[in-house]
Amino acid sequence: MAAKIRQKKLDAIAAAAMPIGQKVIAQFKTAEGESTGPPLNLPGDATPEQLELLLNQLLNQAEDPLPYSFHVNDDEIIKNLWTDRKDKSTEETLTIIYQPQAIFRVRAVSRCTSTLSGHTEAILSCSFSPDGSQLATGSGDMTVRIWDLNTETPKATLKGHTGWVLSIAWSPDGKTLASGSMDNTVRLWDPKTGKAIGEALKGHRKWITSLTWEPYHLNPKANRLASSSKDHTVRVWNTAVRRMEFTISQHTAAVTCAKWGGEGLLYTASQDKTIKVWNSSGMLVKTLAGHGHWVNTLALSTDFVLRTGPYDHTGRRHKSEEEAQKAALKRYNDFKGKNCERLVSGSDDFTMFFWEPEKSKKPITRMTGHQKLVNHVAFSPDGRYIASASFDNSVKLWDGVSGKFLGNLRGHVGAVYQVSWSSDSRMLISSSKDTTLKIWDIKKMKIKMDLPGHLDEVFAVDWSPGGDKVASGGKDKQLKIWRH
Secondary structure, rough: OOHHHHHHHHHHHHOOOOOOOOEEEEEEEEEEEEEEEEEEEEEOOOOOHHHHHHHHHOOOOOOOOOEEEEEEEOEEEOOOOOOOOOOOOOOOOEEEEEEEOOOOOOOOOEEEEEOOOOOOOOOEEHHHOOOOOOEEEEOOOOOOOEEOOOOEEEEEEEOOOOOOOEEEEEEEOOEEEEEEOOOOOOOEEOOOOOOOOOOOOOOOOOOOEEEEOOOOOOOOOOOEEEEEEOOOOOEEEEEEOEEEEEEOOOOOEEEEEEOOOOOOEEEEOOOEEEEEEEEEOOOOOEEEEOOOOEEEEEEEEEEHHHHHHHOOOOOOOOHHHHHHHHHHHHHHHHHHHHOOEEEEEEEEOEEEEEEOOOOOOOEEEEEEEOOOOOEEEEOOOOOOEEEEOOOOOEEEEEEOOOEEEEEEOOOOOOOOOEEEEEOOEEEEEEEEOOOOOEEEEEOOEEEEEEEEEOEEEEEEEEOOOOOEEEEEEEOOOOOOEEEE
16 A cells, blocks of 8 residues: 555656656557658647547548557556656657557457356367357367357257367358367368268377367468377368378477467477477478476467457458468558567476577577466457466566566466457456456456356356357356356
8 A cells, every 4th residue: 555655746746847848759560560650749748649640631532541659768648648658768769669549349248148058077178159149168078169149049959079079260251160189189160061071180199189270371271280189189170071181290298279370370389398390291390499398388478369350340351261361461460560470389397488480499588477287378359468377366467579577467366267358358257277267358457347257167258259148167167158
């Protein structure tokens, strides 16, 4: 409390200390460092709203202004240019870095609109389809279920596996659902009919740990799927002819996570403490070493744009495959700009590493702070933040460009299992062993909503790409759908 009062006093002194009529010379720059407009003579206490107005005029978009956030030397300008700057010098030209914000706002979900029973064992994964129109859950009862989101009722039960369903993945065109199981097989399903597409894909000798599809802009036929397994291998399947294309078997321990990146590279994390990078024909490109224990989880800065492919927040349908591929490619390139695809890995050694695998096999930085293993990491849809969930009951927030630590989101009283971002990157939801879901306001770094309701640990959570719904499931066997 004393610290807060002291801070308030300091704020008051700083605000009071600005001489009347103080001006500063400022230069707007993009995050890449390109200057926008000439250096400007601004009032020393210009507010973000005034800066936004000015910037939109400089960019000739005053008719249709876009929202921006502003930073000076890593300090975000929230109140005004004077109060939020640590360095109060007025001699040099200030560099104001601006970054676009999402044009649309997602509203925080606040109530559970339905609790759907059906699974007879714990729900281990839940996932919305790329366009957000369908929802699937995988469970320990050996089935996958597809749910109707309009009526919020069960739509189909997909039976066939003879072991727990550990992971599910939608193809980027939303027409196929893949599931990986404890029975060592991968199965493909048609979500419209709820029927299996052929027999199981056999080959792995131990259970399947994760599934990832080739991104839409690289392959609009959406017919290549990679599955990683406890048997140390990754297999890439052609789902159209249901045949294995190749096996990757250079890891010396269980492969825990696989991700297919937007440049066609396949990233695999393993319990042999390494991450390996492969090209799309299965050749090893590089090995990323550094972790001191099992690597559990990977996240790519492009995850969201790859997940949604050709579907954006307007929900437009494309007429043809070519048109959809162009849209997906444009979205990917707009998102990526001049930057590399970035990768974050979370491990049992309590740390995370931040990589740019295209450029170097050395990590950019090591992200330390968690006191127990890191279970899940996720980049925000705009790539500017990273959230990490850990068994130490906390969620930590990091800068998505530099990997710098930004803050703790504390509130859970049990291990945090998963996190999921809202599509406008302004909120984060986390699911925990303490039976609750919590929504966090990223700007304020505070809890926004506490969502109790589950009767036991919540293993899986997903925020729909459109931002209007959240689905969660866990040990109490119930799927909950949350809306605003």
